[in-house]
Amino acid sequence: xxAELIRRLAALVGDRHVLTGVECSPxxxxxxxxxxxxxxxxxxxxxxxLAAADAAGIPVTPWGSGTRIAVGMPPARxxxxxxxxxLDRMLEHxxxxxxxxxxxxxTLGAFQDxxxxxxxxxxxxxxxxxxxxxxxxxxxxxxxxxxxxxxTARDLLIGLTMVxxxxxxxxxxxxxxxxxxxxxxxxxxxxxxxTLGVIVEATFKLRPRPDxxxxxxxxxxRVKDAGQGVRAIMASDLIPSAVELxxxxxxxxxxxxxxxxxALLVGLDGLPEQVAWQSVELTRMLAAGARVExxxxxxxxRDGAWQAVGELSRRAFPEATAVMTWGVLxxxxxxxxEHGGDIARRHGLPAAFAAHAGVGIISAVLGSGAEGKxxxxxxxxxxxxxxxxxxxxxxxxxxxxxxxxxxERVPVWEPPGAPFRIMQRIKAELDPNGILNPGRFVGxx
Amino acid sequence: MVSLSPERKTALRREMETxxxxxxxxxxxxxxxxxxxxxxxxxxxLADFVTFPQTAEHVAALVRLANREGMPFVARGAGTGLxxxxxxxxxxxxxxxxxxxxxxxxxxxxxxxxxxxGLVNLHLSWAVGPNGFYYAPDPSSQQACTIGGNIANNSGGxxxxxxxxxxxxxxxxxxxxxxxxxxxxxxxxxxPQGYDLTGLFVGSEGTFGIATKIIVRILKKPQSVxxxxxxxxxxxxxxxxxxAIIARGLVPAAMEMxxxxxxxxVEDAFGCGYPRDxxxxxxxxxxxxxxxxDEQAARIMEACREAGARDVRVARDAEERELLWxxxxxxxGAYGRVSPAYMVMDGVIPRTKLPYVLRRVNEITAAHGLRxxxxxxxxxxxxxxxxxxxxxxxxxEARVLAAGGEILKLCAEVGGxxxxxxxxxxxxxDYMPLIFSGADIDCMRRLKHAFNPSGxxxxxxxxxxxxxxxxAGIAYRPHPIEEKGLAQRF
Numbered sequence: 034x035x036a037e038l039i040r041r042l043a044a045l046v047g048d049r050h051v052l053t054g055v056e057c058s059p060x061x062x063x064x065x066x067x068x069x070x071x072x073x074x075x076x077x078x079x080x081x082x083l084a085a086a087d088a089a090g091i092p093v094t095p096w097g098s099g100t101r102i103a104v105g106m107p108p109a110r111x112x113x114x115x116x117x118x119x120l121d122r123m124l125e126h127x128x129x130x131x132x133x134x135x136x137x138x139x140t141l142g143a144f145q146d147x148x149x150x151x152x153x154x155x156x157x158x159x160x161x162x163x164x165x166x167x168x169x170x171x172x173x174x175x176x177x178x179x180x181x182x183x184x185t186a187r188d189l190l191i192g193l194t195m196v197x198x199x200x201x202x203x204x205x206x207x208x209x210x211x212x213x214x215x216x217x218x219x220x221x222x223x224x225x226x227x228t229l230g231v232i233v234e235a236t237f238k239l240r241p242r243p244d245x246x247x248x249x250x251x252x253x254x255r256v257k258d259a260g261q262g263v264r265a266i267m268a269s270d271l272i273p274s275a276v277e278l279x280x281x282x283x284x285x286x287x288x289x290x291x292x293x294x295x296a297l298l299v300g301l302d303g304l305p306e307q308v309a310w311q312s313v314e315l316t317r318m319l320a321a322g323a324r325v326e327x328x329x330x331x332x333x334x335r336d337g338a339w340q341a342v343g344e345l346s347r348r349a350f351p352e353a354t355a356v357m358t359w360g361v362l363x364x365x366x367x368x369x370x371e372h373g374g375d376i377a378r379r380h381g382l383p384a385a386f387a388a389h390a391g392v393g394i395i396s397a398v399l400g401s402g403a404e405g406k407x408x409x410x411x412x413x414x415x416x417x418x419x420x421x422x423x424x425x426x427x428x429x430x431x432x433x434x435x436x437x438x439x440x441e442r443v444p445v446w447e448p449p450g451a452p453f454r455i456m457q458r459i460k461a462e463l464d465p466n467g468i469l470n471p472g473r474f475v476g477x478x
Numbered sequence: 479m480v481s482l483s484p485e486r487k488t489a490l491r492r493e494m495e496t497x498x499x500x501x502x503x504x505x506x507x508x509x510x511x512x513x514x515x516x517x518x519x520x521x522x523x524l525a526d527f528v529t530f531p532q533t534a535e536h537v538a539a540l541v542r543l544a545n546r547e548g549m550p551f552v553a554r555g556a557g558t559g560l561x562x563x564x565x566x567x568x569x570x571x572x573x574x575x576x577x578x579x580x581x582x583x584x585x586x587x588x589x590x591x592x593x594x595x596g597l598v599n600l601h602l603s604w605a606v607g608p609n610g611f612y613y614a615p616d617p618s619s620q621q622a623c624t625i626g627g628n629i630a631n632n633s634g635g636x637x638x639x640x641x642x643x644x645x646x647x648x649x650x651x652x653x654x655x656x657x658x659x660x661x662x663x664x665x666x667x668x669x670p671q672g673y674d675l676t677g678l679f680v681g682s683e684g685t686f687g688i689a690t691k692i693i694v695r696i697l698k699k700p701q702s703v704x705x706x707x708x709x710x711x712x713x714x715x716x717x718x719x720x721x722a723i724i725a726r727g728l729v730p731a732a733m734e735m736x737x738x739x740x741x742x743x744v745e746d747a748f749g750c751g752y753p754r755d756x757x758x759x760x761x762x763x764x765x766x767x768x769x770x771x772d773e774q775a776a777r778i779m780e781a782c783r784e785a786g787a788r789d790v791r792v793a794r795d796a797e798e799r800e801l802l803w804x805x806x807x808x809x810x811g812a813y814g815r816v817s818p819a820y821m822v823m824d825g826v827i828p829r830t831k832l833p834y835v836l837r838r839v840n841e842i843t844a845a846h847g848l849r850x851x852x853x854x855x856x857x858x859x860x861x862x863x864x865x866x867x868x869x870x871x872x873x874x875e876a877r878v879l880a881a882g883g884e885i886l887k888l889c890a891e892v893g894g895x896x897x898x899x900x901x902x903x904x905x906x907x908d909y910m911p912l913i914f915s916g917a918d919i920d921c922m923r924r925l926k927h928a929f930n931p932s933g934x935x936x937x938x939x940x941x942x943x944x945x946x947x948x949x950a951g952i953a954y955r956p957h958p959i960e961e962k963g964l965a966q967r968f
């Protein structure tokens with residue numbers, strides 16, 4: 034990128050809002066340094082920046098707080114990082130409508146704090162639930178344990194403003210909770226990892242904060258028993274907000290006490306009567322099937338435990354070597370966790386697993402073991418076996434995080450199959466010059 | 479527009495019969511008449527062929543044939559749509575999915591079902607009901623409408639307040655793309671990689687292809703249900719009660735309002751037990767675990783009383799509950815008792831704007847010398863003003879359309895939408911500029927082009943005519959397909 038272009042970009046946002054050279058170091062991605070980092074202050078500035086980059090054919094990586102920026106292959110070529118940091122305002126919150134609109138650079142933590150003052154919340158609890166930005170959570174379709182009851186971004190996002198590569202500012206959806214006018218642009222943006230446009234504003238459906246919120250921990254003898262517990266819960270009249278299954282290694286990392294073993298972490302929220310009845314019923318039900326130790330967590334202990342679940346990849350091992358996310362059927366979770374652990378052991382590596390068991394999403398964390406550094410080939414071989422395991426079960430695996438040397442050996446994404454041609458056409462329609470996060474997404478989009 | 483010689487038409491009919499079997503193709507004008515409109519009889523358009531495939535491969539073969547002939551095609555379910563969305567606006571081929579109506583697989587442990595598009599919505603709940611499950615989206619036409627039609631329109635219903643609309647319940651689709659390729663998008667597992675084509679397909683009103691298999695979530699039936707009826711002497715009080723309930727931190731499963739005119743029609747038709755002298759009634763349902771149910775009902779009743787309800791009570795038993803719901807769900811049919819025809823609107827507003835908007839709706843219709851009945855999903859602000867009229871009165875339809883246009887404009891002005899669940903179809907295409915900019919619509923056009931580059935798949939829907947883009951007009955004007963003589967508005 035030539036100095037002239039950087040001067041032009043600086044003129045669009047103001048000199049103070051551009052970083053170049055060594056100042057870009059916090060934005061180094063997979064060892065690649067961007068040529069400049071720009072901080073637009075309005076969506077119109079985002080539009081002008083993108084139009085300029087598009088005209089010059091310079092790649093752009095939208096950047097929220099960077100908590101999931103490493104997902105995907107490294108950018109095909111260095112370019113511009115577009116930070117949404119300055120677009121961080123709450124635009125509208127009408128408690129009576131249970132909706133709120135905010136700029137995409139607002140952190141989820143700040144958003145929740147503002148909603149909480151009026152007794153409401155966005156029922157989305159991804160890892161990094163404080164630092165992550167709204168735009169980043171949407172673009173990476175981040176979710177957490179409470180998706181069991183409350184769903185994911187696709188169930189909560191009702192409106193969206195996005196800037197396309199040519200600089201045009203487009204809206205989809207609206208500010209009302211029910212709306213079928215026009216194509217569902219919000220769905221398209223969710224999980225698109227910044228490859229179709231830069232999300233600048235989002236409108237969400239909210240929920241009232243529950244009167245009571247409790248976490249029940251149940252420790253089992255075997256993963257299989259925990260899996261039976263999940264089946265029993267799903268077949269019962271209980272309506273838990275979260276059903277997490279953790280293997281013994283993951284439980285050790287969480288340090289919640291109790292005896293060693295795999296566990297279920299079950300979230301119960303609602304009116305005090307509802308939580309009380311469900312706590313008793315759940316404990317009774319789980320004890321009927323196996324030897325089990327259960328206890329309840331409330332308040333700060335509960336919040337700490339949920340946060341720890343989200344941080345599993347950092348807590349499980351002194352040095353994690355890779356994290357993979359599997360999508361499978363709920364009834365397959367316990368089996369696959371056991372087999373996944375066996376596979377890692379065969380390769381001489383420790384592993385820890387945490388699953389949103391009711392929806393079949395498993396986070397598989399690979400450790401480095403006692404000897405420290407492990408050869409990338411060993412890690413890659415393990416991940417390859419994991420992926421084969423999941424694929425044979427009819428599911429899919431995504432390499433959430435791994436060093437570049439591993440990513441070069443193991444694809445981040447599954448081969449996209451027949452629908453890929455439609456995805457390519459969508460990409461070509463919205464970003465014809467391919468400047469948005471090129472090469473990072475599914476199938477090399 | 480298709481223009482087929484009689485010989486060509488006969489040849490094509492024979493070819494389709496070879497593909498599908500005898501009795502699966504209609505092409506006589508008399509037979510085609512049945513398929514000339516949907517639930518919105520204001521629009522009519524005649525197809526050249528109506529076909530009844532039985533497999534996904536049949537559908538794909540028909541779509542490929544249509545492509546070869548450059549013939550427009552459109553999928554059709556039960557024809558209960560309310561926006562003209564499944565009309566063969568430019569003639570051509572109607573692909574009826576009514577013979578593809580099986581439940582293919584039910585996995586109770588993983589809580590999903592795989593069904594064919596022609597399956598009637600309610601029949602899915604019947605199929606899984608004995609095992610304690612149900613399918614949550616419940617459009618009022620659920621006794622007739624199909625799951626495939628629900629996919630096209632992203633249909634809602636009363637219980638979507640708590641459970642979400644169709645899109646929140648669809649995991650994956652087998653689709654025939656507009657060029658005839660058969661493929662799966664999404665699947666049985668969550669978070670499929672790549673762009674969310676399933677999310678984009680649902681609600682695309684049949685312009686992205688035809689769903690031939692559908693994976694939907696099925697839910698456990700709630701342990702307990704309570705239905706509260708609150709009666710108001712002022713519509714405003716009913717509207718305020720809606721906000722008051724939300725403000726108390728409650729999310730009922732459904733919160734429905736019906737006004738006096740509607741109550742009269744429903745009572746005349748079915749005698750469901752709504753008080754005839756009320757200005758409005760709210761039907762509020764809470765469901766879930768039995769524990770805490772009394773507390774929830776008590777909070778709701780208290781909120782209604784404080785908002786000025788004249789009478790609030792809990793339905794005594796399942797029988798009374800069903801009767802109240804029958805009144806609500808049959809309201810559209812009951813209007814026949816008080817008016818020879820009506821046009822149903824589908825605007826959405828932020829629920830805090832309910833009192834203002836309902837007052838304005840009444841003023842607008844009165845100014846046009848028309849009567850309006852309201853029956854709607856108050857909880858999520860999805861209005862259904864039903865403008866009543868007698869089609870024999872000369873010139874009245876223009877007045878109905880003008881009033882309807884003003885109501886949509888009002889919904890847009892208060893930050894709402896022009897459709898909550900019925901879709902844009904033919905009917906509201908020219909109102910799209912009320913809520914979307916030229917750039918927004920252009921972006922949607924690009925998405926349409928990605929799926930449907932030939933434009934043969936359900937043409938003439940969703941997108942405004944070029945003329946309407948500039949003016950966002952609300953006055954009645956002929957739809958472009960009317961101007962071209964392809965369809966008529968009656």
